[in-house]
Amino acid sequence: MTVSRDLAATPVPWFERVMVALFVVVPFLAVLVAVPFAWGWGVGWRDLAIALVFYLVTGFGITVGYHRHFTHRSFAAPAWLRVAFALAGGMSLQGPVIRWVADHRRHHKYADREGDPHSPWRYGTGVVALAKGLLHAHVGWLFRAERTSRRRFCPDLLEDRPIRLLSHDLAYAPVVLASMALPALAGWATGGSWLTALFWGGLVRVFVQHHVTWSINSICHTFGTAEFAVRDRSRNVSWLAVLSLGESWHNLHHADPTCARHGVLPGQVDPSARLIRLLERRGWATDVRWPQPARLDRLRALT
Template sequence: MRLGSAGMASPSAAPRDLAAQPVPWFERLLVVLFVVVPFLAVLAAVPFAWGWGLGWRDVAVAAAMYLITGFGVTVGYHRHFTHRSFQADTWLRVVLAIAGGMSLQGPVIRWVADHRRHHKYADREGDPHSPWRFGPGFAGLARGLFHAHVGWLFSPERTSRRRFCPDLLADRPIRFLSHNLTYVPVVLLSIALPALAGGLWGGSWQAALTAGFWGGPVRIFVLHHVTWSINSVCHTFGKEEFSVRDRSRNVRWLAVVSLGEAWHNLHHADPTCARHGVLPGQVDPSARLIWLFERAGWVRDVRWPDPDRIAARRVARSA
């Protein structure tokens, strides 16, 4: 593997970081379906919305589904399960795992294993989705951005769950929700819930159809590409406001729609911090939701930013 920074250390990914068996064919087929079907739905959305089929009810349902599944990824999959930024009651852990699964980004343990491996090898050999995989320059970076954004999803390699997620494998409810057969109802719920909400609200099959379309495949498509942009855009463009050993950057224009995840430079500087947007004006909706959970007594031991740690990692600004 070629990387994009001269002199950067490139330790090989140890074989134990990968599962003994590659990704089974049926799981690779599911990845194709989860990526391609929402994409085709968005292509159909333009003529579909041009004449009919999009109203405020559909927008509201789609926005609600985006927030539910988006927070499931950012607060659940990422900050809680991957980095253990806070402890949560068992019922909330289950809800977050289901909400994250409804994003159609895969079962929680698989997602966490890949992300923990990413942090171990960030922008070095072994990182499953570094945009610098093929080196600098226009051709190398263009190829790398595609790989980081979506290409890596089709890799036959599977990150070892035993290596990276022994804690989650020992958690019976989370292990149960990570089985392929258990994940199927979660996928169906992600598609059926917006249609059900739209149908009950609008009182017609047409209302169910349009809300199901915008709150289902279109919402999944948008959330997929926002999430994948953290892998690609936030490791290529933006500001380095905190000292890190990789290419992670803060990308302001992506921050709100990513629910705070685009403050990615701070996240790599202090991965267990529950808040990623720590500087003035850096909006972080996911951190606010964690704060609300803490106020309700549902979460505890939240790792909020420590001013001294933040100051120590801050990049000195030139005069």
């Protein structure tokens, strides 16, 4: 099977490339401003609380929604919760849900081989090649000219009318605005400054979230430990576990992609799995694919 079948026949539109550049560059510039900003005026607890709340809401939108639910179908959810996850994940400014899922399913199909959209081993194993590959895996792949075929990788989501509509560029624009406007509104409503709330809860929060997510593509396919047998170079990186909400237990995830819990060994903190457990207890998450001890033992025995 050739890689070209996984790509759209048309290149990525120019306006989409501009938007990707804005999503990457503007939060980065905000962080550069953050250092003298915090040094001169400080940062209040209100702004940090707003940033944390929106980090968790949009972060779980990616890890539990975009990733474990939509991409790998680790659990089933009612329509209202699926829409909520699509909106929350969208506010992380990582793109509409179907586009994100298509790229990630393609990544699993070709992990660390030709066709993987963001493997750090793309250019080889030498020091210079790996440095180039890490940059590509972390952020460079976002600017590629081709687009992964949604019809090939996401036929199930294209048949889901609400999710298909939310993945349209015109529908995604208000989600992007909400990602910035809601933190500002929260700052104003709680008696603080809407501007500083926008800065910390919007721009800086997006910057941190982007680089944590991208680190799963780059760092977690280069460094770390492997306790389970996989056909690629996915690894566990413990120091990223809390920031990534459990996504950095990447080795098990590639060994058993549909598993709802990624941190399955003692001491492996997985906040996303805890949220799924809470949703299950409320009856909002069903058919949850929790780890099976026999399968885990078999995968560990193969290492």
